[in-house]
Amino acid sequence: MATRTRRSQRRTEALSRERIVEAAVELLDATGEGGLTFRALTERLATGPGAIYWHVANKDELLDAATGAVVTAALATEPAEPPDSPQDRIRAVAFGLFDAIEDHPWLSTQLALQLSRNPWGSVTPGIFESIGQQVRALGVPEDSWFTATSALVHYILGAARQNAANTASARTLAPGVDRAEFLDAASRAWQELDPDDYPFIRAVAAQMREHDDREQFLAGIDLVLTGITALHLPGEQGRTSRPAT
């Protein structure tokens, strides 16, 4: 967040970390994960590698910054109808990330990498914070905050990733075929798996054909929310007999 309000425009347009990250996001959106190259970036910005490396340490940092920029924007967008409960706010955050991952397919991979490589960088804590604040607002006891938030975040990111992968596969494998047709074909392929090895996947394949993505995603969130409510807020829903740890 450097204050680059100065009028120091050496060339037609000043180079800045912000402009580099912006170009990186555009490049990723346009050409996919493999399309972000320092050579492609230098061409698009009409400069050389040295100039870029003056503002950015290396490619990983650039990818992190691009991921952070998109995620921050996704977390900042306000939902259409203002949520009036913590549950609705969690759903709003979840769909914000869901849509961002669908709009930027590379984000899926990048978030996963960020979560496994340096989980406590700048991006992940932002997501945890957004969800965690609502978990707290639900009234979950403090010693369960981390568990509840983890369950929500991991489901949200995992399911959104899987959804985006379906969309991407549909686009890549058969550009003319739309998503529904792709899922239909995939569903039929799963049903031809060995019944002895994959009885469950075969059985579940049928419903894949006619499911609504967002509804499915929402159902998973509600499942986790139900678990949180039942386990930690015994007054409001079913009580369970499991003693607190």
Place this chain on the structure above:
Amino acid sequence: MATRTRRSQRRTEALSRERIVEAAVELLDATGEGGLTFRALTERLATGPGAIYWHVANKDELLDAATGAVVTAALATEPAEPPDSPQDRIRAVAFGLFDAIEDHPWLSTQLALQLSRNPWGSVTPGIFESIGQQVRALGVPEDSWFTATSALVHYILGAARQNAANTASARTLAPGVDRAEFLDAASRAWQELDPDDYPFIRAVAAQMREHDDREQFLAGIDLVLTGITALHLPGEQGRTSRPAT
């Protein structure tokens, strides 16, 4: 463990896809994700790239095969005490994956990549199948199988990944410092974040210092299981409970 009963040994030892994958896993374990190189692999196997490419299409396929081999082994290992309920079997599968990811840090990244790139390859369906069969055994109605299984799988892989990232960070950043000291330091760092931007993370940082990883992991699984039970098995809420560890 490899059945090398064939007599077709052209050289001192025959090259085979199996032996290549085995060497790749060893290389990944020893030198990390970046250590798997076709050059390192040719040296270790005392051969040339051409010989390897005869058995394996490209590096991605090799990584997939290595991931598949480790995951299959993890799913196949029987738990110490035989589980007698679907819940226990789910916990056993979860800990099998948890331990595998902890033993092979590269697996974390690789599973995430596999889930986002081609989610319906050979590895992911195996995991879905293992969990899904137990979800079915729980008595969950068929139209909720996918949702329940997704929630479990995504939590398991996400939480295991995060745990492995902590272990790996502890090893990488300070080889002499053990995991507890690392978490302690990280916890203190989080508590110094801006209270306005990160109130939740700050508050949660304290419990990170003294939590037990496996217990925490288990608590998340039980949370999702509770959600499944409460939402889909209204009559049997007590069934989620487990004996105190």
Place this chain on the structure above:
DNA sequence: GTTCCACATGGAACGCCGCTCCATAGTGGA
């Protein structure tokens, strides 16, 4: 026992990558 050929091998080389180095142009302060 000899011939033969498809399978299998390993080394050389190609193109692209991230990244470093460096000469130098522009710019604000003394």
Place this chain on the structure above:
DNA sequence: TCCACTATGGAGCGGCGTTCCATGTGGAAC
């Protein structure tokens, strides 16, 4: 006016995944 410093862009390095191809090899056919 000059200087010190920031910022730039191009040339080039080492390493990567991958391809190509000449050559070795062992079992089947005769």
